[in-house]
Amino acid sequence: MVDPEAPPLLQLHRIRRTFPGVVALDQVSFQLQPGEVHALVGENGAGKSTLINVLSGVLQPDEGQIELLGSPVVLPNPVEARRRGIVAVHQESELFPTLSVAENMALESGLPVNKFGLVRWHQVEAAAANAMSQLGPSWHTDTPAAELSVAHRQMAQVAAAIEQQVRVLILDEPTSSLSRREAEWLFSRVQTLKKAGTGIIYISHRQDEIFHLADRITVLRDGQHIWTRPADQVDSSGLVMAMVGRPIQIERTRSDPERPRVASPELPPRLSVKGLQSGQVDSQPVDLQVAPGEIVGLYGLVGSGRTEFAQTLFGITPAVSGTIAVDGVEHTIRHPRDALAAKIAYVPEDRLREGICRHLTVRANLVLSSLRRWTRHGLASLARERQTSAETVQQLAVRHRSIEQPISQLSGGNQQKIVVGRSLLTAPQMLVLDEPTRGVDVGAKNEIHQILRNLADQGHAILMISSELPEVMAHADRIVVFREGRVSGEFDPATASTSDVAEAAFPAVTNQLLDTTAPKTAARGKLGLRVPVAQWGLACVVLLLACWLWTTTKDFDPWLQLTYATVWVILGLAASSVIIAGGIDISIGSLLALSAACAAFVLRLDYAPTLTIPAAILLATVVGMAGGLTNGALSLVGRVHPIVVTLGTMTIYRGLVIMLLGGRPATGLPPLFPRLAIDPQSGFRGAVLATIVLVCVVHIWLQHTRSGRHIFALGSSPTAARLVGISGKRTWLLAFAAGGGLAGLAGALQLAISGQMQSRLGNGWELGAIAVAVIGGVSIQGGRGSVLGVILGALLLRLVTSAIVRLEIPGEQVDLLTGAMILAAVLCDLGWQYLRPRVRFAWSRRISQ
Amino acid sequence: MNRIDSTTGKLRRGITLAFPVCLLAIGLTLVFSQVQRPAALVEVWLPWTEIGILALTMTAVILCGGIDLSVGSMVALCGVVLGITLQWEWPLAVALAATAACGLCAGAFNGGLVAIGMSPLVATLATMAFYRGLAMTLSGGQRFAGFPDSLRNCQTIAGFPLHFFCFVFIALAIWILIHRTRPGRWCYAIGDNRTAARFAAVPDRRLDLFLYTLNGSAAALVATLHAIDENVAIPDAFRGTELQVIACVVVGGTLITGGEGGVLRTLIGIGIVTHLEIGLRFMSYRFPLLTPNSRLVVIGLLVILVAIWNQRLQRGKAST
Numbered sequence A: 001m002v003d004p005e006a007p008p009l010l011q012l013h014r015i016r017r018t019f020p021g022v023v024a025l026d027q028v029s030f031q032l033q034p035g036e037v038h039a040l041v042g043e044n045g046a047g048k049s050t051l052i053n054v055l056s057g058v059l060q061p062d063e064g065q066i067e068l069l070g071s072p073v074v075l076p077n078p079v080e081a082r083r084r085g086i087v088a089v090h091q092e093s094e095l096f097p098t099l100s101v102a103e104n105m106a107l108e109s110g111l112p113v114n115k116f117g118l119v120r121w122h123q124v125e126a127a128a129a130n131a132m133s134q135l136g137p138s139w140h141t142d143t144p145a146a147e148l149s150v151a152h153r154q155m156a157q158v159a160a161a162i163e164q165q166v167r168v169l170i171l172d173e174p175t176s177s178l179s180r181r182e183a184e185w186l187f188s189r190v191q192t193l194k195k196a197g198t199g200i201i202y203i204s205h206r207q208d209e210i211f212h213l214a215d216r217i218t219v220l221r222d223g224q225h226i227w228t229r230p231a232d233q234v235d236s237s238g239l240v241m242a243m244v245g246r247p248i249q250i251e252r253t254r255s256d257p258e259r260p261r262v263a264s265p266e267l268p269p270r271l272s273v274k275g276l277q278s279g280q281v282d283s284q285p286v287d288l289q290v291a292p293g294e295i296v297g298l299y300g301l302v303g304s305g306r307t308e309f310a311q312t313l314f315g316i317t318p319a320v321s322g323t324i325a326v327d328g329v330e331h332t333i334r335h336p337r338d339a340l341a342a343k344i345a346y347v348p349e350d351r352l353r354e355g356i357c358r359h360l361t362v363r364a365n366l367v368l369s370s371l372r373r374w375t376r377h378g379l380a381s382l383a384r385e386r387q388t389s390a391e392t393v394q395q396l397a398v399r400h401r402s403i404e405q406p407i408s409q410l411s412g413g414n415q416q417k418i419v420v421g422r423s424l425l426t427a428p429q430m431l432v433l434d435e436p437t438r439g440v441d442v443g444a445k446n447e448i449h450q451i452l453r454n455l456a457d458q459g460h461a462i463l464m465i466s467s468e469l470p471e472v473m474a475h476a477d478r479i480v481v482f483r484e485g486r487v488s489g490e491f492d493p494a495t496a497s498t499s500d501v502a503e504a505a506f507p508a509v510t511n512q513l514l515d516t517t518a519p520k521t522a523a524r525g526k527l528g529l530r531v532p533v534a535q536w537g538l539a540c541v542v543l544l545l546a547c548w549l550w551t552t553t554k555d556f557d558p559w560l561q562l563t564y565a566t567v568w569v570i571l572g573l574a575a576s577s578v579i580i581a582g583g584i585d586i587s588i589g590s591l592l593a594l595s596a597a598c599a600a601f602v603l604r605l606d607y608a609p610t611l612t613i614p615a616a617i618l619l620a621t622v623v624g625m626a627g628g629l630t631n632g633a634l635s636l637v638g639r640v641h642p643i644v645v646t647l648g649t650m651t652i653y654r655g656l657v658i659m660l661l662g663g664r665p666a667t668g669l670p671p672l673f674p675r676l677a678i679d680p681q682s683g684f685r686g687a688v689l690a691t692i693v694l695v696c697v698v699h700i701w702l703q704h705t706r707s708g709r710h711i712f713a714l715g716s717s718p719t720a721a722r723l724v725g726i727s728g729k730r731t732w733l734l735a736f737a738a739g740g741g742l743a744g745l746a747g748a749l750q751l752a753i754s755g756q757m758q759s760r761l762g763n764g765w766e767l768g769a770i771a772v773a774v775i776g777g778v779s780i781q782g783g784r785g786s787v788l789g790v791i792l793g794a795l796l797l798r799l800v801t802s803a804i805v806r807l808e809i810p811g812e813q814v815d816l817l818t819g820a821m822i823l824a825a826v827l828c829d830l831g832w833q834y835l836r837p838r839v840r841f842a843w844s845r846r847i848s849q
Numbered sequence B: 001m002n003r004i005d006s007t008t009g010k011l012r013r014g015i016t017l018a019f020p021v022c023l024l025a026i027g028l029t030l031v032f033s034q035v036q037r038p039a040a041l042v043e044v045w046l047p048w049t050e051i052g053i054l055a056l057t058m059t060a061v062i063l064c065g066g067i068d069l070s071v072g073s074m075v076a077l078c079g080v081v082l083g084i085t086l087q088w089e090w091p092l093a094v095a096l097a098a099t100a101a102c103g104l105c106a107g108a109f110n111g112g113l114v115a116i117g118m119s120p121l122v123a124t125l126a127t128m129a130f131y132r133g134l135a136m137t138l139s140g141g142q143r144f145a146g147f148p149d150s151l152r153n154c155q156t157i158a159g160f161p162l163h164f165f166c167f168v169f170i171a172l173a174i175w176i177l178i179h180r181t182r183p184g185r186w187c188y189a190i191g192d193n194r195t196a197a198r199f200a201a202v203p204d205r206r207l208d209l210f211l212y213t214l215n216g217s218a219a220a221l222v223a224t225l226h227a228i229d230e231n232v233a234i235p236d237a238f239r240g241t242e243l244q245v246i247a248c249v250v251v252g253g254t255l256i257t258g259g260e261g262g263v264l265r266t267l268i269g270i271g272i273v274t275h276l277e278i279g280l281r282f283m284s285y286r287f288p289l290l291t292p293n294s295r296l297v298v299i300g301l302l303v304i305l306v307a308i309w310n311q312r313l314q315r316g317k318a319s320t
Helices: A048-055 A078-083 A101-108 A121-133 A150-163 A180-195 A207-213 A236-244 A306-313 A336-341 A351-355 A362-374 A382-395 A412-424 A442-457 A469-475 A498-505 A509-514 A527-552 A558-580 A588-603 A609-638 A642-661 A672-677 A686-704 A706-716 A718-723 A728-754 A765-775 A787-806 A813-848 B002-034 B038-063 B071-087 B092-115 B120-139 B149-155 B162-180 B182-192 B194-199 B204-230 B241-252 B263-283 B292-315
Strands: A010-019 A022-032 A037-041 A063-068 A071-073 A086-089 A168-172 A199-203 A216-221 A224-230 A271-278 A286-290 A295-299 A319-326 A329-331 A344-347 A430-434 A461-466 A478-483 A486-491
Touching: A010 A048, A022 A037, A022 A048, A022 A063, A037 A048, A037 A207, A048 A086, A048 A168, A048 A199, A078 A086, A086 A150, A101 A121, A101 A150, A101 A706, A121 A150, A150 A168, A150 A180, A180 A199, A180 A207, A199 A207, A207 A236, A216 A236, A236 A498, A271 A306, A286 A461, A286 A486, A295 A306, A295 A442, A295 A469, A306 A344, A306 A430, A306 A461, A329 A336, A336 A344, A344 A412, A351 A412, A351 B194, A362 A382, A362 A412, A362 B182, A382 A412, A412 A430, A412 A442, A430 A442, A442 A461, A442 A469, A461 A469, A469 A498, A478 A498, A486 A498, A527 A558, A527 A787, A558 A588, A558 A686, A558 A706, A558 A728, A558 A765, A558 A787, A588 A609, A588 A642, A588 A728, A588 A765, A609 A642, A609 A672, A609 A728, A609 B292, A642 B241, A642 B292, A672 A686, A672 A728, A686 A706, A686 A728, A686 A787, A706 A718, A706 A728, A718 A728, A765 A787, A765 A813, A765 B120, A787 A813, A813 B120, B002 B241, B002 B263, B002 B292, B038 B071, B038 B162, B038 B182, B038 B204, B038 B241, B038 B263, B071 B092, B071 B120, B071 B204, B071 B241, B092 B120, B092 B204, B149 B204, B162 B182, B162 B204, B162 B263, B182 B194, B182 B204, B194 B204, B241 B263, B241 B292, B263 B292
Parallel strands: A022 A224, A037 A199, A037 A216, A086 A168, A168 A199, A295 A461, A295 A478, A344 A430, A430 A461
Antiparallel strands: A010 A022, A010 A063, A063 A071, A216 A224, A271 A286, A271 A319, A319 A329, A478 A486
């Protein structure tokens, strides 16, 4: 049992944190004992997330102090918090989708390296295997994280946290997507950690879990600490009352109580939805009716499926089954356009991301959905748009200076009114509003409710989604409660009690037990093997092509082919290292030429070749690196996509080449230099040897060092990389420098193989290099790729070029082939990404049946 | 607070506009201080109206958050199609129709790739190589010369080159499209926030398809104009054109990431790039260092600097 008198493990003193317009945490104090499970409960928006973000270093408190083991600490970032033993497992976890589960676990605490700076993969694997062994036999540590279901991601993170032996573990709704068996596994882990003295902060909406696990319970409401009590002194109804129990101001916005509001034979429903189901995995069929003049409050927690329902209704995620009828007419809605045609309008939940175009003017935002009404003969009329905007803005009492000011200058509430106004201008019969008053100050809140009421009185049907119980209690005519993707209750706010409604929304004991039939596990299957399979296929194609050429061509020299392919291997690696980091560099062709030109300049100096040759190779590498660094730095400074920057630097580097060479080909290199690459007398192939060494080095760097893995991590997910403390800027520059350096080496190699150079050298080669990378399985979105794949890609490109010569097709078709190869490879990748979740969905259905 | 915000906003907009105007002034002075006979300028401007037409349609693509790197290849491909069909002695009208169809298809293919979710940069980078290869393959690397007189006779209308009429027409059409029609309004919304535009029922994919197709058609027009003017179609021509075209758009002050800019800005940008290039070419008689290539370097530098400058100035504060 926990000793409440013992010195606390973690203590928060009067933490205050504000966001523009909102006090998220107001003087909250909190205490955690070692070996204690402390449940944190409250409605959505009560301040729980802010509190755990402050604790885990994501946010900084404005006031107040955090004490760990009695001494004050500052947690400037998640990495520092983790270092001090505070680990949070979030509801929506940030993982590196293209990296293996084992690596994901290891990156959280930094990859372990040996004294040579190489990653100890054995340790990483062993740690992960150890953690996973608790999860069951069906787990493999080499699965890419993207192939895990949400539940498994959370379990993997909990397992990783347990493995790290943390001091404070924060679990944010850990069971929201777990099956009962998985949840029980989690509970047993929590008990183990408790015994080991870890303090656990447990956030959940499920009361049975709270009463089962927690030693103490703290209730937050509106950013304020309500009370902290031992769990055995609290009962269920008391807890719910504390969470939602502020006195609800019954300033109901209802007018005209005589008016019938609920659908009846005399008053057919405006909206009638039957068995509507979206294509998402957890969705359930939903039936719903809304009468004209009625405001239906759709209450439910975040993740209860209410937003998904609304977006299916509006055609953002089209329905797979069910019907939608407006005023008795059935509509097929596959796009928001169809919804507007059916007179359904939607005000989205996330105003900044889905609602407004913030650099555009108030007018442009307002008329965006209803442009057809203000155009005549296909021409838009600014005067009519302005007039309508001015009227709407006045009608909705938007506080603004001018309708031509950018919308970002308005306050949140006024922005929201503009979004509401936009949907009103489409003349809807049915208005769906998703959290219309989130992040809106009190005054604007009341105004928005009044606007909704007036609209209802004009005969509109309104569906108001909210996770604030007082809001729906006060302003809806009928409350429909959503839980786990389906309607779980219907109430009349005039007669129902707050706790009844809350009870229907919060999953409680009995439902939890009933709800565990189908484990929501997705199939891992053999899909994890796809990269090797693709590469085996590629290898087979390369081999077959080589055999065919060998048997049909008289003077086919595999050694020569290999020598010519070396430049493509290195240039392909150059392109890959940048693409893996999530960028792209189209100046590598010019960079190759620039490095070769510099090398040629040094080689033609009048010194001993034993001196000039190493110097030339070194110079080529340095010039390449400098060029790559410039590209990376410019795109960082300007926050511009690297393709724009490198399109410019491509011409600059090419210009430098021409200036260096003075328009003449560089000849007269010391004869030793070409002999190093290919010696016609002894048959010695220095080029191949050097490439093998280089390939090994690059492979070890990318696969076995921290900096190499960080490049993968950055390309896989920049957000997750920031959370685990990888410096995005440094890694980005490193990738560009490495790419440039490799291009420089490719330049030196090309110079050695051909023995001379012209100013056009490498023109358009960047396309070939990108083709090599993409064919070799490097994902154009970043985060995935291998050296072996690039080698195979380069061999394929070289052999295809030879085959063209063999078939006596004119050489002009190389471009055609490179373009087609890039397109085909990217299309395959896109198609795979489209198919993969569907395959997994079908697979998981088969398993659960 | 709001007032200060909007004043600095206006100031920022002012600076982004003043900067290109200054550049234009420099370019114009450079040209007019060198040229002896201003009438000769007409001849020098002609090839730049071709770049200008491409830049005008590209403005719409970039405003919408896209980019098309394959314009140069599309022009070459359309030129080859015109050459081949005329070589086969198809009637002129049919040959022109085939050229237009080729541009439409090439553009629509780009648009289709973007609409199914491919990054516009990668998609058009690949089609840049693909169309170039197609042009080289169809022509066998040969140039086509000696177009029929009926085509050559269109070179001037009422004493003015056909190029100018086309340029003015396209400029007007694109101005109306961007600033006075629904698709134009959609462009800005999509370029600013594609998700929000989709939630506002803007048909973003259809618009992508339309704009890239438009770009392809402009390429077909330019190919025809080029054939009329030069009496030759070269499959290897118009390499690096995409840089000049993007330069015109970006230097005028249209944001490379979309959502802000316009046709007037592109017209200024066309003026800047044209006159800087021509001015530098005049100067190259005295300074041999100013080869065509180093002039391209100047344009490359200009694009990077102006793109970074505008991005920082216009979106620097807003994006945090």
